[in-house]
Structure formats: structure tokens, C-alpha cells
Amino acid sequence: MKVVEKKAELCIGCHTCEQACSKVLFKVEDPEKSAIRIFEKADEGFDINVCNQCGECIDICPVEAIYKGKNGNVMINKEKCVGCFACVGFCPISAMRQHKDYTQPFKCISCGACTRECPTEAIFMKEKE
Amino acid sequence: MSCGKCNKTTVEELKKTHKLLAEFDYEPVKVEKGYANRTLYVNVSDNKIELKPVSEELKEKFIGGRGFGLWYLWQAVTPETKWNDPENEIIISSGPIGGITQYPGTGKSYVVSLSPLTNIPIDSNVGGYFGPFLKFSGFDALEIQGKAENDVIIFIDGDNHKITIEEAPEECVDSHILAEQLTEMYADSEEGKKNVSVVSAGSAAEHTRIGMLNFSYYDVRRKKVKLKQAGRGGIGTVFRDKKIKALVIKFSNLKGDSNNPADFDTIAKTGIKLHKEIHDFDDLQNSMRKTGTTYLVSIMNDYDLLPTCNFQFGNHPEAHKISSKVFKNYFNITKTDGCWYGCTLACAKSVDVFKLKTGPYKGQKVIVDGPEYETIAGVGSNCGIFDPEAVLECNFYCDTYGVDTISFGTLCAFVMECYERGIINKETTGGLELKFGNWKAQLELLHQMARGEGFGKIAGQGIKRMKEIFAKDYGADINFLNDIGMEAKGLEFAEYMPKESLAQQGGFGLTNKGPQHDEAWLIFMDMVNKQLPTFEDKAEALHYFPMFRTWFSLVGLCKLPWNDIVPEDNAETDEPHKIPEHVQNYVDLFTAVTGKKITKEDLILQSERVYNFQRVFNIRMGKGRRKHDDIPYRAVGPVTVEEYESRQERYDKQLKEEVGINPEGMTTEEKIKVLREYREKRYEKLKDAVYKRRGWTMDGVPKLETLKRLGIDYPEVVEIIKQYLD
Amino acid sequence: MIEVNGEHIPWKEGMTIQDVLETCRYTYPMVIIKVNGKIIKRAQYETYKVKDGDVVQVIHLMSGG
Numbered sequence: 001m002k003v004v005e006k007k008a009e010l011c012i013g014c015h016t017c018e019q020a021c022s023k024v025l026f027k028v029e030d031p032e033k034s035a036i037r038i039f040e041k042a043d044e045g046f047d048i049n050v051c052n053q054c055g056e057c058i059d060i061c062p063v064e065a066i067y068k069g070k071n072g073n074v075m076i077n078k079e080k081c082v083g084c085f086a087c088v089g090f091c092p093i094s095a096m097r098q099h100k101d102y103t104q105p106f107k108c109i110s111c112g113a114c115t116r117e118c119p120t121e122a123i124f125m126k127e128k129e
Numbered sequence: 130m131s132c133g134k135c136n137k138t139t140v141e142e143l144k145k146t147h148k149l150l151a152e153f154d155y156e157p158v159k160v161e162k163g164y165a166n167r168t169l170y171v172n173v174s175d176n177k178i179e180l181k182p183v184s185e186e187l188k189e190k191f192i193g194g195r196g197f198g199l200w201y202l203w204q205a206v207t208p209e210t211k212w213n214d215p216e217n218e219i220i221i222s223s224g225p226i227g228g229i230t231q232y233p234g235t236g237k238s239y240v241v242s243l244s245p246l247t248n249i250p251i252d253s254n255v256g257g258y259f260g261p262f263l264k265f266s267g268f269d270a271l272e273i274q275g276k277a278e279n280d281v282i283i284f285i286d287g288d289n290h291k292i293t294i295e296e297a298p299e300e301c302v303d304s305h306i307l308a309e310q311l312t313e314m315y316a317d318s319e320e321g322k323k324n325v326s327v328v329s330a331g332s333a334a335e336h337t338r339i340g341m342l343n344f345s346y347y348d349v350r351r352k353k354v355k356l357k358q359a360g361r362g363g364i365g366t367v368f369r370d371k372k373i374k375a376l377v378i379k380f381s382n383l384k385g386d387s388n389n390p391a392d393f394d395t396i397a398k399t400g401i402k403l404h405k406e407i408h409d410f411d412d413l414q415n416s417m418r419k420t421g422t423t424y425l426v427s428i429m430n431d432y433d434l435l436p437t438c439n440f441q442f443g444n445h446p447e448a449h450k451i452s453s454k455v456f457k458n459y460f461n462i463t464k465t466d467g468c469w470y471g472c473t474l475a476c477a478k479s480v481d482v483f484k485l486k487t488g489p490y491k492g493q494k495v496i497v498d499g500p501e502y503e504t505i506a507g508v509g510s511n512c513g514i515f516d517p518e519a520v521l522e523c524n525f526y527c528d529t530y531g532v533d534t535i536s537f538g539t540l541c542a543f544v545m546e547c548y549e550r551g552i553i554n555k556e557t558t559g560g561l562e563l564k565f566g567n568w569k570a571q572l573e574l575l576h577q578m579a580r581g582e583g584f585g586k587i588a589g590q591g592i593k594r595m596k597e598i599f600a601k602d603y604g605a606d607i608n609f610l611n612d613i614g615m616e617a618k619g620l621e622f623a624e625y626m627p628k629e630s631l632a633q634q635g636g637f638g639l640t641n642k643g644p645q646h647d648e649a650w651l652i653f654m655d656m657v658n659k660q661l662p663t664f665e666d667k668a669e670a671l672h673y674f675p676m677f678r679t680w681f682s683l684v685g686l687c688k689l690p691w692n693d694i695v696p697e698d699n700a701e702t703d704e705p706h707k708i709p710e711h712v713q714n715y716v717d718l719f720t721a722v723t724g725k726k727i728t729k730e731d732l733i734l735q736s737e738r739v740y741n742f743q744r745v746f747n748i749r750m751g752k753g754r755r756k757h758d759d760i761p762y763r764a765v766g767p768v769t770v771e772e773y774e775s776r777q778e779r780y781d782k783q784l785k786e787e788v789g790i791n792p793e794g795m796t797t798e799e800k801i802k803v804l805r806e807y808r809e810k811r812y813e814k815l816k817d818a819v820y821k822r823r824g825w826t827m828d829g830v831p832k833l834e835t836l837k838r839l840g841i842d843y844p845e846v847v848e849i850i851k852q853y854l855d
Numbered sequence: 856m857i858e859v860n861g862e863h864i865p866w867k868e869g870m871t872i873q874d875v876l877e878t879c880r881y882t883y884p885m886v887i888i889k890v891n892g893k894i895i896k897r898a899q900y901e902t903y904k905v906k907d908g909d910v911v912q913v914i915h916l917m918s919g920g
Binding site: 059060061062063064081082083084085086088089090098100103104 | 230231323349350383384385386393394397398400401402403404405407408463464465467470471473
């Protein structure tokens with residue numbers, strides 16, 4: 001399975017990745033609607049927050065709406081999801097998202113769009129067991 | 130699965146035996162800001178089905194849930210109505226917040242009826258999917274009245290907007306079989322089982338007054354039907370008396386915004402905040418996700434609060450055998466053990482494969498829902514039973530037979546003490562050796578209740594009626610029975626020792642429905658922390674907490690996520706006991722669902738209205754006054770020499786320091802007498818203080834000015850209290 | 856002597872909050888502890904030493920049911 005890997009020290013905080021992501025997911029350029037998020041650190045530099053496809057959320061979903069896709073990445077079945085957001089609260093790295101315009105959570109689907117736009121290769125796709 | 134009693138083996142065959150009695154199509158409605166704005170009335174005497182509009186006034190004053198239940202019950206009955214009259218109703222309602230999926234503990238149903246144990250309104254809360262599905266199918270409440278001729282099922286098809294009443298002669302009434310059969314029968318497919326919820330009782334509900342209702346939900350991970358219980362007050366008995374075999378509902382289109390709230394985003398964010406809190410702190414706090422409420426057993430034992438051998442003692446050396454450490458090994462834990470979607474506190478534990486050792490299902494491998502703390506303490510320690518498998522077996526049979534584990538546990542403890550003291554004997558029990566610790570005799574008593582025979586039939590009448598029978602037929606000393614029979618208003622006590630906490634005596638006695646801890650649990654505040662030193666302090670707590678906790682029953686919430694998990698900075702708040710951040714969550718949730726802006730003070734006011742209305746309802750039914758708030762002396766102090774001596778140091782100290790008497794040289798009997806006078810007087814003083822705080826007369830009657838302040842001075846309400854006001 | 860929830864209990868040299876809890880058999884996890892009115896964090900229970908004459912409050916929160 002391919003996941004988004006990161007070298008946070010290379011990030012320049014341009015937020016291009018967020019725009020690329022929200023465009024794929026919701027057809028808008030809006031960082032709030034991006035599955036990958038860039039946060040300015042208190043001291044210096046940036047934090048890159050994105051799903052590592054660990055799958056913890058799969059077991060927390062009461063309707064089994066979260067599953068491993070055929071590429072091994074973790075997906076949400078919107079038909080089944082009842083919008084409880086337990087997965088958001090229980091994500092060990094806080095990478096599951098909620099936005100006021102939607103009644104269901106959303107997450108990184110490992111499509112790689114963000115990595116293609118990153119000017120510094122701070123994020124890139126990597127094969128993971 | 131089949132009970133083996135009937136010859137129909139498949140659900141298709143069973144379905145064929147159904148006879149359609151009534152059919153009713155209705156217009157679907159969209160839920161608006163937490164309300165369907167309509168209720169459903171079903172009369173099983175004449176099979177009449179009607180819709181009733183919900184007025185703004187009803188929503189404003191009675192909110193929903195228990196409030197709606199009490200309002201409809203008030204309209205349905207007269208002061209003369211008895212629990213088994215056809216006009217008695219069973220009302221099920223969730224409430225405006227009920228059915229949201231984002232915040233833990235939001236799927237509760239509240240059930241109201243005239244109780245066969247108390248003959249006053251009872252309200253009982255329960256998880257499972259029925260309440261939310263009822264609202265999303267288009268009804269804020271379901272009112273059932275009348276009595277059917279033969280066993281019926283009421284089916285609400287929320288997908289096709291149709292209600293049917295069907296005669297259902299063949300299915301077994303025991304819930305573990307019935308709920309599974311009906312889930313399969315009414316689900317569209319295997320996948321669709323999660324869209325069906327069944328309400329059912331069981332065979333012992335027919336022959337006792339302690340019947341309860343099981344509310345089902347289908348667990349997609351276990352692929353099993355699970356049951357939650359509306360336990361208290363005998364509503365299952367009313368259900369079977371009406372010849373209702375089951376209620377079934379189907380609703381397939383559940384979404385996160387089915388409740389159509391005014392402000393979804395606030396609800397989502399508030400919910401996520403609590404999900405995170407549970408994720409981060411539950412393991413350090415009560416471990417609800419791993420052990421449910423069983424963690425309380427060893428805690429209660431350590432603090433001398435675990436009822437043991439009919440509330441004589443508060444701890445036992447063998448209590449560790451029924452603690453969470455033991456049950457943890459039996460539980461099959463998943464990460465989604467919630468009884469409604471989104472409940473990450475996940476306390477609904479179960480033992481998925483348990484082989485039964487007794488009774489009609491002996492040898493079968495069944496799922497046991499629970500045990501919860503109350504069940505372990507009730508059927509376990511209180512009966513001197515410290516065998517975890519005996520507790521599991523009793524838990525299972527109580528559930529499938531439709532019997533309340535709390536009433537069963539407490540009444541069984543009473544019977545066992547009577548047996549040990551020779552008040553009853555082998556002859557009266559028909560051979561049952563009902564000594565403390567004899568789990569086989571306990572289970573046989575339960576099986577007799579299910580069969581409607583033997584001593585089980587007498588015991589199933591509850592402690593209040595047993596006391597009368599034992600005195601009349603067996604010449605027992607009624608005063609002693611009144612001292613040790615742990616019931617008040619006719620309802621059996623829940624499983625906490627209130628003896629050393631005056632405030633908790635009020636928490637059990639100064640209640641509307643009877644001694645159930647859901648109004649106030651003040652033992653730690655009072656006895657351990659010593660935060661309530663004066664009568665006024667206790668009265669304030671006995672005002673605030675019952676009002677606050679009543680609110681859950683109006684809006685469709687579970688109490689547990691309020692204080693079984695607390696935020697990290699709770700200690701630094703002004704009033705850590707109230708969990709201020711969670712109170713604010715509730716204020717925010719109510720506003721976000723209904724669009725009505727409220728404050729935390731409004732929340733108390735909403736409860737006070739319904740609470741006082743219920744008090745007046747009790748008065749209307751002939752109870753609800755000062756004398757009805759009495760509790761047995763065993764709840765107040767030591768009745769017997771053994772009890773006194775088990776806590777001699779504490780009691781001697783109280784005599785010396787508070788009563789001003791030197792206990793040296795006195796016999797234990799003399800000390801018991803003096804202590805009793807002191808403690809009983811104290812309880813009366815507590816009544817005075819609490820009534821004053823609640824705005825009631827010294828007879829416990831809500832004053833006219835109180836009803837006016839609350840805006841419930843309706844003529845029919847004022848009429849009831851008028852005669853008691855001077 | 857120290858005072859714990861209004862009761863006097865003997866003080867011992869080196870006594871920690873954890874020792875106080877064990878002496879009183881306070882096993883309930885949901886407590887707030889104050890020494891002379893100051894909140895002590897959970898992480899310090901095993902290291903914080905109470906002094907002779909200290910007033911300790913072990914405030915049990917409610918739960919259950």
C-alpha cells in the first residue's frame with residue numbers, strides 16, 4: 001500500500017497540498033476541506049498532519065463503514081456511515097476530519113495528488129507494509 | 130433458534146400464523162429540530178390507531194421523553210385507575226436530542242406507565258434502537274392503551290409508513306428467542322437486521338409484578354441481537370397484561386442528520402470533543418470501555434457500600450470473585466459496545482457464548498447482555514452469592530423471562546433473610562432452601578416465576594406484598610418485616626447501601642418513582658468527602674441533582690457520559706461534582722438541536738416542571754405525600770445486633786459525638802434503640818429541609834406558588850393539590 | 856497527625872499522597888486531591904510528600920448507575 005510520507009523539515013508552509021487535496025475531495029480550493037493539513041509550529045517550521053492508513057478507525061466504526069480498500073488504504077463507505085464522528089475522536093494522530101458543510105467525516109485516500117503539487121518534496125508517496 | 134415448545138421451526142412458518150387485525154397507512158413527516166411533531170396512539174382493545182399533533186405548549190413545558198409520557202398518562206387515567214385496567218397506558222418516547230449519533234449516550238427511550246408495584250407512574254430508561262427509530266419513523270411518542278384478546282405484535286414500518294396490529298399466536302415470549310425471530314422476520318435482508326428493533330418482555334413478566342421490557346438492537350460485529358432493559362417498576366408486567374407479545378419497528382435510512390437539528394456543526398464538534406476525552410482518559414478513569422459498570426463492585430466493597438445479605442452489611446471477603454477483574458475474562462469486548470450509534474463510552478458489555486446450567490434452556494449456548502453493576506450486586510452480593518457464573522446465569526434468565534434484575538435481586542435477598550431467620554421455611558417455599566449463597570435455589574425461584582407456580586409466584590409479587598402475606602399467613606412480625614424489607618412506595622431498592630449517608634437516604638426516599646439511584650447518588654459527597662455538613666447543604670444537593678438528572682429523561686440521553694468520564698481540567702473548576710464542561714455540552718446540544726437558546730439554569734427549570742408535575746400525579750394517585758417518602762429502617766441504620774456490631778466503632782462514635790450519650794455499659798439493643806431515635810429524627814429533619822428547598826409544604830405537596838412559578842398551574846393540576854394546602 | 860476528609864490519621868515520615876490513599880483505603884480512581892487547599896496532580900501522587908499537620912482533601916466525584 002502507498003501512503004503519504006513526510007519530511008516536515010522541508011515544508012515551507014505554502015499550503016499548496018491542501019488546495020490540491022480539497023480539489024480532489026470536494027472540487028474546491030479550501031484548506032479546511034483538505035485531508036492533509038499544514039500547521040505552523042509554535043517555535044519554528046511546520047507540522048504536516050495526514051493519515052498514515054493505520055486502520056484504528058476501522059474497529060471504532062459502529063456500522064462497519066470504514067474498511068481497507070483494495071490497495072490497502074482506509075476508506076469510508078458513505079452509504080453506510082451514520083455520521084457519529086467516533087473515528088474523528090479516536091484517531092490516534094487526529095487525521096480524520098470533520099467540516100461544517102458535511103454530515104460525514106472525510107480522510108486521506110492516498111491518491112497522491114498533494115505530493116505531486118508539493119514544491120519541496122516535503123511529502124511523497126511511499127510503499128508501506 | 131427455537132424454544133422447542135412450538136412446532137414451527139422457521140420464521141416463515143411463524144409469520145404465516147400471524148393474523149392481521151388492523152392496518153394503518155400514514156403520511157411521512159420530516160423530523161424538524163428534534164421533533165416529528167406528532168405522536169402515535171394504538172389501542173389494542175379495539176385496534177384503533179390514531180395520530181396526534183404535538184403542540185408548541187407541550188414541547189415547551191414537557192420537552193419530550195418522560196415529560197411526554199407523564200402528560201399522556203395523566204390524560205389517560207383517573208385516580209381510580211389500576212395498573213391492570215385497560216385505560217392504563219405504556220408510553221415510549223425518546224426526546225428531542227434522542228437519536229443524534231454524534232454525542233455518546235443519545236439513544237435512550239423513556240417508558241412510562243402506572244406501575245403494578247407502586248400504583249403510581251413509573252419511568253424507566255433504556256437503550257437500544259427503538260426510541261430513535263420511532264421518532265425517525267415520524268412519531269415523538271408511542272402511546273399504547275387497551276387490552277388485546279390474544280397475543281399481538283404491533284409493527285411500525287417506518288420505511289413504508291405503515292402500522293399493523295397482528296395476532297401472533299406461536300412465537301415463544303421469552304426475549305432471547307423472540308427478539309431474534311422477529312428481527313429476522315421483519316428485516317428485509319441479513320444486512321437490514323440493524324434497521325429493526327424489537328420491544329418484548331418474557332414469560333415471568335406474566336406471572337409477577339416485576340416484569341421489564343427488553344429493547345433490542347442488532348450488533349453488526351457480533352452478528353447477534355442484543356438486549357437492553359427498561360427494568361424498573363414492572364412495565365413488562367403491564368405489557369403482558371395487555372397481551373402484547375412485541376413491538377417491532379423498522380427504519381432503514383438512518384443518517385447523521387436524521388434528527389434534522391438546527392445547528393449540525395455544533396453537535397458534531399461537541400461530540401468529537403467528548404469522543405476525544407473518552408479516548409484519552411477512560412483508561413485512567415472508570416475503564417467503561419473495557420469493563421462497563423462492573424468496575425463499581427470492588428469500589429463499593431472497599432467503601433463498605435456493596436449491599437450484602439439483604440443490605441445488612443456493606444462488604445464481603447469474597448466480593449473480589451464477582452469484581453470487574455473476573456468479569457473482564459468472560460466479556461467479549463469489541464470497540465463498539467454502545468447501545469446506540471456513536472456511544473464511545475461503550476458500556477454495553479456481553480458474554481457472547483455462555484452455556485446454561487439450569488432451566489428450560491439448559492445446555493444451550495447463549496449471549497448474556499451484561500452483567501451490569503446493579504445486577505451483580507443485586508442477584509450476587511445482596512443474596513450472598515459470589516459465583517460469577519451464577520450471576521451470569523441469573524442475569525440471562527432475568528432478561529429472557531422479562532424480569533427486572535434489581536427488583537429480583539432485592540426481593541430475593543429479602544426472602545433469603547426471612548428464610549435464615551425462620552420467618553419462612555422449607556414448607557412455605559415448597560422445598561426451596563433459600564439460604565444466602567444458594568444460587569441454585571435462587572434460579573429455581575426465578576424459573577418458578579416464569580412458570581407461574583410455587584413460591585416464585587408469591588415472591589414475584591414484590592417485597593411490599595410479600596410482607597403482607599408473611600404477616601397474615603405465616604404470623605411474621607410485620608414491624609420487623611417493615612424494617613428489613615427494602616422497598617419504598619412499593620418499589621425495591623437499587624443496589625447501594627444508604628445506611629451511613631443521610632443524603633443518600635433522601636436520594637432513595639425523597640423520590641418520585643421510588644428508591645432508584647437515578648435521581649441522586651450522593652454517598653461520596655456526603656459520607657466520604659463530607660461536603661454536605663448541614664441539612665441545607667444536603668437539601669441543596671437533593672434539589673440540584675434530581676433536577677439535573679431528570680433532564681436526561683426529558684431529552685433522550687443517558688446519564689453515564691455526564692460523569693463516568695470527566696475532562697482533564699475538571700478539578701480546577703468551581704463545582705467539579707457538576708462537571709461544568711459537560712453541563713455546558715448539554716446546554717449547547719439542546720440549543721443546537723432545537724434552535725431554542727437555553728442556559729444551564731433553564732435546564733434545571735425544564736426538569737423542575739416535569740418533576741413537580743410527577744409529584745402532583747403521585748398525589749392524584751393517592752401517594753406523593755410526606756408519609757410516602759418513608760424508607761425502611763434498614764436503609765437508615767442498623768436493625769439487628771449483628772448489623773450494629775459490624776460497625777460498632779462508627780455507631781458508638783456517633784452516639785458519643787452527635788447524640789451526646791456515653792455508650793459504655795449499654796447493651797447493643799439499648800444502643801440500637803437510642804441510635805434509631807436519633808437517625809429517624811434526622812431523616813424527618815431532612816424531609817423538612819428538602820421540601821422547603823423544593824417549594825413544597827411540610828406535607829410534601831408542591832405549593833401553588835411553585836406550580837405558578839413553573840407555569841404548570843393548569844386547573845386540573847391545581848385541583849389535585851388544593852385540598853392539601855392551608 | 857494529618858487531617859484527611861475531616862478525620863485525623865497518623866502521619867509518618869516520607870508519607871506520599873499514594874500512602875495516604877492506601878491508608879484510607881481510597882481505591883476510587885475519580886478523585887481530586889487538595890493539600891492545604893492546593894490541587895495535587897495525579898502524576899505527583901507517588902512523589903508528593905505530605906507534612907505533619909497538613910489538611911488533605913480527597914474529593915470523590917460521583918459516577919456509576
